[in-house]
Amino acid sequence: MDVGFIGLGRMGRAMAGCLVRAGHSVRVWNRSPEAARAVEGANPVATAAEAFRGDVAVTMLADDAALRSVIVEGGLLDWAERPGLHLSMSTISVALAQDLAAIHARAGVPYVAAPVFGRPDVAETGALNIVASGEAEAIARAAPLLDAMGAKTWPFGTEPQRANAVKLAGNFMLVSAIEAMGEAAAFAEGHGVAGADLLDLLTNTLFASPVYKGYGASIAAKRYEPPGFNLRLGAKDIRLALAAAETVGVSMPFASALRDNLIEAIAQGDGDKDLAALARVVARRSGRG
Structure with a gap:
């Protein structure tokens, strides 16, 4: 063609x-x-x-x-x-x-x-x-x-916009997974368990899927460069999801929390790092970043 x-x-x-x-x-x-x-x-x-x-x-x-x-x-x-x-x-x-x-x-x-x-x-x-x-x-x-x-x-x-709604829904779930892994790793470390060990267990058992395994490995290794998909683009997608949700009267409170954490990550200089760097927000807050 x-x-x-x-x-x-x-x-x-x-x-x-x-x-x-x-x-x-x-x-x-x-x-x-x-x-x-x-x-x-x-x-x-x-x-x-x-x-x-x-x-x-x-x-x-x-x-x-x-x-x-x-x-x-x-x-x-x-x-x-x-x-x-x-x-x-x-x-x-x-x-x-x-x-x-x-x-x-x-x-x-x-x-x-x-x-x-x-x-x-x-x-x-x-x-x-x-x-x-x-x-x-x-x-x-x-x-x-x-x-x-x-x-x-x-x-x-x-209707073409349906595909874009599906894409934004998927990216919301992806960013949510990264936030969940970051918080879980920080929680485990607060109790003397290496976050990397926790993520190794969970991403090979309960959460053995490409998103969890790929981003979990990056979080465990604190490997945020080079970016496969940068954090700034992830923030853009969450903003788009929130705007689209408002037009149909759907409340997405966790998306709002993700937006705020992504803004904080960008303010801390992580905007051009891999999206996995979102995990650094909770790590910094807990004194482990």
Whole structure:
């Protein structure tokens, strides 16, 4: 397929690389050109408009502001040459997903929201879990790309914003797990038990799942660099979850506590460290940070 790929952070570079290796013709664009040149086998282009065309255009940008700036404010949907489908894989707000669905409908460009679960090392192997919402025919057209980037695609209906709601719910649970492990480790250490030993036990028995095992190992080793997913982005996702919850009258008191702890972590200089560094908040408070 003729694919344009916009947004080449660590995740985007890995995902675009999977598409190249699967035999697709991939044009890539990023604000910093060196990132585009780093995708071996892809064709770097000078403008976002050159990437936003072909059979499918994929976007993997950092946040609402970046996606809105490139697609909406950049006027890409007003160009005569537009893609046959826009596959939006960024973690964005439910509100922006709704706006984008409406904007694309007016422009006559099919829109599929397909945010992902997985870190850059998982993306490099094409083993992401992808949450997809949009018209069934559009998702089917995107299937060769989704299959190249992910181990499984999980459909969640025709309204694109549903996929973004699922992604935010998942990230809320992920951050909650990190907070729980940080508090449990600090509690154990207060009673003379090494936090690393506690986490080794629990992440290999009751909580033997990828999130607990991966982040638990980082917390146990106090290994927060290099970041697989930085804490500042985790804070963004919790803010988005809280905003979306308010619109439907859902109370998320623990998400509010997580937001405050993430703000404290950023204030302490941990914003660019791995999300596992959230555990340092309770460790500092208990004199063990």
